[in-house]
Amino acid sequence: MNTQNKADNIQCLTRVRNFGKNLLCNNSFSTNSLRLIKFCLYITFFYGVTLLLAEFYDNPFSSIGDFAILVSHWLMIEVVVFGLFYIISINKYVFSVSFPIIMVLSTIIAYYRYTLHLTLMPEVIELLLENDLRTSIDLVSWQLILWIIISFTVSFFVTIHRFRIKQIPCKWFHCIISFLIIFVPLNMEMSINAIAKRIPYSIFFTVAEYIDNHRSVASERPDFDGLVKCNTDTMTVVFIIGESLRASSMQINGYERETTPLLCKEKNVVSMSNIYSDYNLTHLSIPHFMTRSDERHPDRAYTERSFVSLMKHAGYSTAWLANQESIKSFLYFMKECDRLKYVSSGKVSYIYDKWLDTDLLPYLDDELRRKEPRKLIILHTVGSHWYYNTHFTDEYQKFIPVTNSKILSSNTFEQIRNSYDNTILFSDYFWNQVIKRLKKRNAVLIYLSDHGECMGEDGHFIHGSVDNEPQHLPGCFVWYSDIFASKYHDKVDALLFNKDKRYKSYFLFHSILDAADIKTEYIDNHLNIFTR
Numbered sequence: 001m002n003t004q005n006k007a008d009n010i011q012c013l014t015r016v017r018n019f020g021k022n023l024l025c026n027n028s029f030s031t032n033s034l035r036l037i038k039f040c041l042y043i044t045f046f047y048g049v050t051l052l053l054a055e056f057y058d059n060p061f062s063s064i065g066d067f068a069i070l071v072s073h074w075l076m077i078e079v080v081v082f083g084l085f086y087i088i089s090i091n092k093y094v095f096s097v098s099f100p101i102i103m104v105l106s107t108i109i110a111y112y113r114y115t116l117h118l119t120l121m122p123e124v125i126e127l128l129l130e131n132d133l134r135t136s137i138d139l140v141s142w143q144l145i146l147w148i149i150i151s152f153t154v155s156f157f158v159t160i161h162r163f164r165i166k167q168i169p170c171k172w173f174h175c176i177i178s179f180l181i182i183f184v185p186l187n188m189e190m191s192i193n194a195i196a197k198r199i200p201y202s203i204f205f206t207v208a209e210y211i212d213n214h215r216s217v218a219s220e221r222p223d224f225d226g227l228v229k230c231n232t233d234t235m236t237v238v239f240i241i242g243e244s245l246r247a248s249s250m251q252i253n254g255y256e257r258e259t260t261p262l263l264c265k266e267k268n269v270v271s272m273s274n275i276y277s278d279y280n281l282t283h284l285s286i287p288h289f290m291t292r293s294d295e296r297h298p299d300r301a302y303t304e305r306s307f308v309s310l311m312k313h314a315g316y317s318t319a320w321l322a323n324q325e326s327i328k329s330f331l332y333f334m335k336e337c338d339r340l341k342y343v344s345s346g347k348v349s350y351i352y353d354k355w356l357d358t359d360l361l362p363y364l365d366d367e368l369r370r371k372e373p374r375k376l377i378i379l380h381t382v383g384s385h386w387y388y389n390t391h392f393t394d395e396y397q398k399f400i401p402v403t404n405s406k407i408l409s410s411n412t413f414e415q416i417r418n419s420y421d422n423t424i425l426f427s428d429y430f431w432n433q434v435i436k437r438l439k440k441r442n443a444v445l446i447y448l449s450d451h452g453e454c455m456g457e458d459g460h461f462i463h464g465s466v467d468n469e470p471q472h473l474p475g476c477f478v479w480y481s482d483i484f485a486s487k488y489h490d491k492v493d494a495l496l497f498n499k500d501k502r503y504k505s506y507f508l509f510h511s512i513l514d515a516a517d518i519k520t521e522y523i524d525n526h527l528n529i530f531t532r
């Protein structure tokens, strides 16, 4: 038994040793494989301090702790960048093709990030490919071409260096390790978003999102049938989609701070102070008030067209002016409009320079100048979205001190509240600018925020991470011109009668059609604020 066991043990040990030898592939593993890993570490570091830094350099921080968090994010992305360079460098021919492509594309994106603060987003791709080729050509400067030449030259020398590393043994082993380095962080909820929005992975994820968005818009929704009639020849309807504005932080609703002084002075303003949104996130909320969706038919948000189509049937010229990125869940409605303009292409919540709703005004002026007598203009604003300080100018920094860190917990409650209230003050100015432009018209403006915001309730802030009541109570108001008031006093009376009533945000679809003086069987008067 002993002799047999010993022989078995020796055989087993030999197998393990051989496996180990195969795995290490004799001495060449420790030389060539280590050279390859070192090579990848060097190029990852180089990429990190040149191109990847473009995604971080303007992030605000106020303490060593904040800086450490930023560095940890940078490091996390560096890890997956290392995984990418590692996997492509296993085969020198794959490397020689893919590395220059990654470098040149990253260089172009980093260039626009440094110079124009643009981020790669589906809208940017659309702008380049579809919207306005002339504008795209304008964006090509000699500096950009110089950057590309430098990037290509660097890639060329790096590729030569890769060719100097001879035979890499155990390629499958390197493949598994590099695959794990990439796919473990990409499958973690805490890191996927940060990685997908930044180079080099943003190249892949944004193109995929662009294709996916197009597919979803291409799936046609049936048009409304039946009679649609408009009783007025001339009318301007403006719908402002607000962002993260809670009704209780508006002075017009009794908030103790002067956050909406101009709105309070305006005579034809009715604040709908008791609106409830079933949803507390932009992409979930918008499809439900754009369509005939309600509690019993939430599916309509994803299967039916919006009020835009009905208004087009009624002879309205329609436009969507976007100061926010498009999201798949409501892109369909943006495309439903006759015209779609992106005002803020390339701005995402990772960017911390000014991102203001007043940028919409020149585009609004263009729309108002158009000859069509019936107009629907939708303004999708960025309003009071976190990071608050980017959404108001210095002139509107009335409540101080404001936040000085993008890490929420590094700021005090007062700082967060001050910054938030300043965004409302700036929105008040923006609304005033829109109203001014509409005063001499037969016009009505409806403002509805997509959802509310948490301001310290139960120790929580902003929206989305936990779900509580303040996030479901959005700000909402209606303004109408004197001409509108004289023409439609029944509607105005009904509006004043209904102003404190609790409506769910589904009211919007029905009410905006009635405000536009449209008669259609699709209006449900129970959800119409312009009727008693």
Ligand SMILES: [Zn+2]
Pocket (backbone or CB within 6 Å): 243, 244, 281, 282, 283, 450, 451
């Ligand atoms: Zn939102």
